Amino acid sequence: MRAKHARREFRWPFLAAALAAAVLAAVALRYGPFATDDGGSGGAATAEPPSPTVDSSSAPDPEELRLAAETELQRRLDEALTEYTEGLGDANFYASVAVDDGEFHLSHHGDDQHESASIVKTEILAMMLLEYGTVDQIPDWAMAAAEKMIRDSDNDATNEIFFGCWDDPHAEIRRAHVDFGLHDTEPHEGERWGQTLTTANDQLTMLRTALFEGMLTAEQTEVARDLMGDLAPSQQWGVDAAAADGETVWMKNGWDTREAVDGEWVVNSIGVIAGDTDRPITIAVLTGGSVSHEEGIERVEDLARTARDIIDAGPALTGP
16 A cells, blocks of 8 residues: 655744844834843843834735745745656656645746646536535536546547537537636637646646535535546556555546657646645646656656645744
């Protein structure tokens, strides 16, 4: 059994030091230096220093502190992923990563387009859920196909939904890209759903759309959570490598070979870790250029763990 990711405690010494320095500076500006010397007489000082109260106008702005933390986390992510990819010594390999914990959003080549492969099935599932309005109106054949599409990543089941739910599915998925806010996602020129072009940042948006109430109802998102949280054994790889033992994971993976680059592998994984807590972590890892499915999976999982490590280094800033 693959070892799970060990959750790290939050540590921000550089932020704590900056905050303390800012507070002390504000006190000094308001009151001047405190008198601690008695003037050489050997007796007590004649005046007590004023009670220090910080001018709220000089206190650090919480949003400024959050942005400073996010900038540092982004620097660490770029540094770590650049070091990882360069260390592979594989000029053909390319990767994009995006991660968000509700406090910080980080991405590395997050707006670069990749072929989606089967991660687009998350979008097709959301389209189907919206098409029928309520869960109890979904035909049995469509629900059965959706289960195969997500749990087994079955392509025939995907085609059954794609061509069975809409008269013009290509127009529908183009409309869905817009409706779901996938600004850099677009159909492949051949209109094959598995060759949809998308980005890591767009896939975080898609995860939030499919798995959290908003555009979909709570009942509809529960269907998506049930399917994406109970994948077949053959689909148990990818971003779940970044989850700690006991954490809930909802995910979808995808892979394909690209004939245009001599059959090198596209291997992608998207998912939400701890989605049933108040700090869900969404991760998207899109890659290309691996020489095998197994190599691609190993690299995707390394990248997912690194992204989780880095975003876990930041605090949830819940000031007063």
